[in-house]
Amino acid sequence: MGPLTVAIKSIFRRLGQEIVVPPPTSHRTISLGARYAPELVCMPFKVTLGNMIEGLERGADTVAMATSHGNCRLGFYWPAQEIILKDLGFQFEMIPINYDRPLEFVGEFRRFGGGKGWKDVLPAFMFGIRKLLALEELEVLCMETRPRERESGLTTRLFRKWQAAVDNAPDSSTLKQVRQQARKGFLEARAESREPVARIRIVGEAYMMAEPNVNFHLQQKLGDMGVETERSYWLGKSVVRAIRLDRKGRREHEKAIRDATPYMRYPDLCTGCQSIGETIQAVRRNFDGVILIMPFTCMPEVLAQSVMHRVSEDHGIPVLPLPIDEHSDEGGISTRLEAFVDLIVRRKQLKSREALAGTGAAHSARAFGRGPTTTERLGAG
Ligand code: SF4
Known part of the structure; x- marks a missing residue:
């Protein structure tokens, strides 16, 4: 889901876990999900099912899936997806992460943390969230810059560059520097004459x-x-x-x-x-x-x-x-x-x-x- 991959990857790597990142959502992902999902279920169910299949094909043995108490179908995603995937013959553990319950939400990361305590889990979690916020700021900068860009395609090139820098940032101070440089870079990419x-x-x-x-x-x-x-x-x-x-x-x-x-x-x-x-x-x-x-x-x-x-x-x-x-x-x-x-x-x-x-x-x-x-x-x- 958007830049979430980078944040989640960062959290689990800090907790010493191996991460299997599914390939970016593609036509194949959507076709796979649509083939095995109930026909009238909403599209995110199908896409995430396709993502799970592609992650399991790459060797994942655990799947973490967001869930909520809301009044729509999201709460039913993970049990239905678990049944479908197990029927398809995949062996794995499904872990629902409920973001309606703040403590439980952060606590779920302890389950993956290989026995790590709160003193490791909380900083890893907060650093992952900082990366997520940094990537979303880059998206905002893109939305403001693209209609004003002084050269066609410049915004997209800058986004890719700074996205990789955020992904690779090893600590908070590097991340802060990357954010400052990115803001400056995007401002310089704007033409004053274009509105x-x-x-x-x-x-x-x-x-x-x-x-x-x-x-x-x-x-x-x-x-x-x-x-x-x-x-x-x-x-x-x-x-x-x-x-x-x-x-x-x-x-x-x-x-x-x-x-x-x-x-x-x-x-x-x-x-x-x-x-x-x-x-x-x-x-x-x-x-x-x-x-x-x-x-x-x-x-x-x-x-x-x-x-x-x-x-x-x-x-x-x-x-x-x-x-x-x-x-x-x-x-x-x-x-x-x-x-x-x-x-x-x-x-x-x-x-x-x-x-x-x-x-x-x-x-x-x-x-x-x-x-x-x-x-x-x-x-x-
Ligand atoms: S809001 Fe609920 S019903 Fe709508 S697509 Fe998302 S999960 Fe499905």
């Missing part, structure tokens, strides 16, 4: 957002079209939030859930509500559009999608739902993205022409079909 054509916020299902080999390199594609993007989900932040170290992130999360309340009666019960709240936040933060990325049969995000057109109308922001499954093809995704970017760029131009002509935002909202808000429809209070 993004639009700003898009990406919301939706966490796995699809974080794994570029599954989301068809969405961030890179948009960046190459001159769009600055921002992702609402970061794995590093969510781990830090799970271990209760990120109060600001927790407050933002709670606020997003509150914002979604007019659209969902029981917002706490559905992670898709977060996507609704984050879309409303995107309006306040002047984004030009929102992309809702989701696996085709994802339960929480299908719920979010069902009310997203109303959120879009009420708040006057274009939203592109982007369901992806193993049958999606790159050409189709690119065409939809190009059409969406065209739409929001023209909308932005129209709005600024109206502002210049003094007709105001109200007319522009009407031109794009903005009706009364849900609160207005339901009546005050």
Whole structure:
């Protein structure tokens, strides 16, 4: 899942364990997972099943799988995957890691740690998390730099260079230096004369957002079209939030859930509500559009999608739902993205022409079909 491999590799190596890294997710990985998974299960199940098969083929004897108490299918992934893989004849131990329970979560790493105690496990864990946060910062720098890059392809080259430097950093002080140099390098890669054509916020299902080999390199594609993007989900932040170290992130999360309340009666019960709240936040933060990325049969995000057109109308922001499954093809995704970017760029131009002509935002909202808000429809209070 995105840069998680580097972090997990670092933690286990520090604990003296041998790590078998499966090959990066490819067409073969997805085909393998889709072949042995139940047909209608969500896509991350299929992809991670394919990753497990490829890791076991390389000789792994233990599989660690994230799980949660959430109200979607993630909690069922590991037992179902264990049954499927054992039916296929693989011999291994499956270890679920529950990131809803902070102490248990960190404690699970002790089980792999070859008898190491907390004094070894905690620093190894924190160093792995620092690497994860560093890699995610590199992704943010890419999202800001790519639409402004002074030479085509420079952002991608810088990303690869600094990604390898983070992976190889042996200690925290080297990691700190790498982060500082990377920030400087990305700033220097920007051309002062270039500004993004639009700003898009990406919301939706966490796995699809974080794994570029599954989301068809969405961030890179948009960046190459001159769009600055921002992702609402970061794995590093969510781990830090799970271990209760990120109060600001927790407050933002709670606020997003509150914002979604007019659209969902029981917002706490559905992670898709977060996507609704984050879309409303995107309006306040002047984004030009929102992309809702989701696996085709994802339960929480299908719920979010069902009310997203109303959120879009009420708040006057274009939203592109982007369901992806193993049958999606790159050409189709690119065409939809190009059409969406065209739409929001023209909308932005129209709005600024109206502002210049003094007709105001109200007319522009009407031109794009903005009706009364849900609160207005339901009546005050
Ligand atoms: S959030 Fe959606 S895709 Fe992810 S595990 Fe749950 S149901 Fe599946």
